[in-house]
Amino acid sequence: MATVELRRIEKKYPNGYQAVREVSIEIADGEFLVLVGPSGCGKSTTLRMVAGLEAISGGEIAIDGRVVNDLEPGDRDIAMVFQNYALYPHMTVADNMAFGLKMRKVPRAEIERRVEEAAEILAIGPLLTRRPRELSGGQRQRVALGRAIVREPKVFLFDEPLSNLDAKLRVQTRAEIARLHRRLASTVIYVTHDQVEAMTLGDRIAVMNQGVVQQIAPPLEIYRRPANRFVAAFVGSPAMNFFPGQIADGVFETACGRKLPLREPAGLPDGPAVLGVRPEDFRVVTGGEEAAFLEVALDVVEHMGPETMAHFRVDGQDHVVRLDAAAAAQPGDAVSLGVQPEGLHLFAADDTGQRLN
Amino acid sequence: MMKEPRLISLARHAVLIVFSAIAVYPALNVLSISLRPGNRLRSTDLAIIPADWTLASYVELFTEQPFLTWLGNSLLVSGLVTLTGVALASIAGYAFSRYSFTGRRAMMLAILTTQMFPATMLLLPLYILIARLGLVNTYLGLLVFYTSTALPFCVWQMKGFYDTIPASLEEAARIDGCSRAAAFWRVILPLAAPGLVITALFSFMTAWSEYIVAAQVMQDEAMFTLPLGIKGFQASLSSQWGLYAAASLLVSVPVVILFLSLSRYLVSGLTLGSVKE
Numbered sequence: 001m002a003t004v005e006l007r008r009i010e011k012k013y014p015n016g017y018q019a020v021r022e023v024s025i026e027i028a029d030g031e032f033l034v035l036v037g038p039s040g041c042g043k044s045t046t047l048r049m050v051a052g053l054e055a056i057s058g059g060e061i062a063i064d065g066r067v068v069n070d071l072e073p074g075d076r077d078i079a080m081v082f083q084n085y086a087l088y089p090h091m092t093v094a095d096n097m098a099f100g101l102k103m104r105k106v107p108r109a110e111i112e113r114r115v116e117e118a119a120e121i122l123a124i125g126p127l128l129t130r131r132p133r134e135l136s137g138g139q140r141q142r143v144a145l146g147r148a149i150v151r152e153p154k155v156f157l158f159d160e161p162l163s164n165l166d167a168k169l170r171v172q173t174r175a176e177i178a179r180l181h182r183r184l185a186s187t188v189i190y191v192t193h194d195q196v197e198a199m200t201l202g203d204r205i206a207v208m209n210q211g212v213v214q215q216i217a218p219p220l221e222i223y224r225r226p227a228n229r230f231v232a233a234f235v236g237s238p239a240m241n242f243f244p245g246q247i248a249d250g251v252f253e254t255a256c257g258r259k260l261p262l263r264e265p266a267g268l269p270d271g272p273a274v275l276g277v278r279p280e281d282f283r284v285v286t287g288g289e290e291a292a293f294l295e296v297a298l299d300v301v302e303h304m305g306p307e308t309m310a311h312f313r314v315d316g317q318d319h320v321v322r323l324d325a326a327a328a329a330q331p332g333d334a335v336s337l338g339v340q341p342e343g344l345h346l347f348a349a350d351d352t353g354q355r356l357n
Numbered sequence: 358m359m360k361e362p363r364l365i366s367l368a369r370h371a372v373l374i375v376f377s378a379i380a381v382y383p384a385l386n387v388l389s390i391s392l393r394p395g396n397r398l399r400s401t402d403l404a405i406i407p408a409d410w411t412l413a414s415y416v417e418l419f420t421e422q423p424f425l426t427w428l429g430n431s432l433l434v435s436g437l438v439t440l441t442g443v444a445l446a447s448i449a450g451y452a453f454s455r456y457s458f459t460g461r462r463a464m465m466l467a468i469l470t471t472q473m474f475p476a477t478m479l480l481l482p483l484y485i486l487i488a489r490l491g492l493v494n495t496y497l498g499l500l501v502f503y504t505s506t507a508l509p510f511c512v513w514q515m516k517g518f519y520d521t522i523p524a525s526l527e528e529a530a531r532i533d534g535c536s537r538a539a540a541f542w543r544v545i546l547p548l549a550a551p552g553l554v555i556t557a558l559f560s561f562m563t564a565w566s567e568y569i570v571a572a573q574v575m576q577d578e579a580m581f582t583l584p585l586g587i588k589g590f591q592a593s594l595s596s597q598w599g600l601y602a603a604a605s606l607l608v609s610v611p612v613v614i615l616f617l618s619l620s621r622y623l624v625s626g627l628t629l630g631s632v633k634e
Binding site: 051052053072073074075078079080082084086087088089090099100103104147151 | 525526530531535
């Protein structure tokens, strides 16, 4: 296993498009790092640069302290699991898994041992003599995993491996990957656009947008203290609610005049700002307690089972609040809402959207 | 699926039989001519195998005519054209498919444009070229001619084939430790087998039954290919129809064998299961 260091790496295409801008990440030995972000944010490009499938325009990548910029993919001691599996269709499952080891002239006995071990871990033993076209999607992805495991590489690279699986299989395979990581204690770089995968699998998450890393932190920190509006909006489902307004004299006032006193106003600059509140961080205020921040009429109410998601509108914008299922909310109900102090996020109103509190 | 009405099925079979008969008739006619004694082109006998059939024409082909020489020459030339065509097209097609380089589009268009010229139009300029190179009356001259006329289609065809093979397969191979060349040889080429078969068949056929170019380039009778040799049976004053017919049938045999033996590689779905479609 090994550390991976990305030192200010960049990717610029001949037509001038810059896919990755000065990304620096240090990944510890055995760490599971997730690169997450919307399509086109540069996460796959970054991964492919680590793999050696894309040339690096600037900066350095070091695996286990060794700079690998000029090394062929096959010499970097990495293994990759592709989104579309990329299994060799003219070979059996066993040959698929053995291929990398054969290329490295590993002795036959050792190859057999490793293939059998990986097959057992992934429960694909009975499939060893079959061809990829005879397998289901989930089985193919496990073979792809097996092909990576037998290599016993320094770093595992995953490029959106679950995207092509149906929802149920995705959840299952996600758990398998988590189990594998625990068992092998391997260094992993995992790319996904799905923030649920990111939150559940990563030791740390690097949220990327437009080629720039927005924040790297453990999942809960990303969730509870997003560094900017983009991260706040990207992570969490349903998404965080945003209310544009002004901070003045320790009070946040929305555009339509709703006021929210700030408990710790110190250090917060007066001026335009955006308030962010996650659906579960609203508090239903029963009459008389205190002045509610928002008084709304529920619009669409979605009973999910364990909880209820209710939509309401403020200033023409749609927002969501999570309500207790027991409250049996109905469309049209009038609700008074306050904000939990820990769930109060303030961001700059400008393009940076930096966190203020 | 509904079973189609009996009548329609019968009508369909009737039409197919009629057209099959029309297609097969000329070949059967040639067979018939080849089995007739003497030099009879026309006959009132309707039977495909004449009552007085004889293999004399076939025997004469091998014993008194240099048929085997022509056969050997044809096999040599066609074989070389096939090998060269497959080797060059497989690599060129790959380059066009996987690499981007300046002039790529221009070259692809150029390849397509050359296909627009009929062979007879190319005859004179190519002949001048071969003459200048001193390759007239040589197998190399024929090889150059046939390969350069067959190659454009083959390159274009292989390129299209490679395009259907996902690039992630090479990437997986490279990560597994293959160089680009090894990835091509071990992973991509086996999957391109149907394309290679088509290229081989097309190259072989271009050379095997070609007459006009061979007639211009080859002057030495000992180096004649089959089409050249066979044409000699048809003189303006007297034609040896029996020999002509027998030779024509025999000429088709290698092609049929080739097709049959290679047809099992012409299967679709070779890359099934490799990637998620």
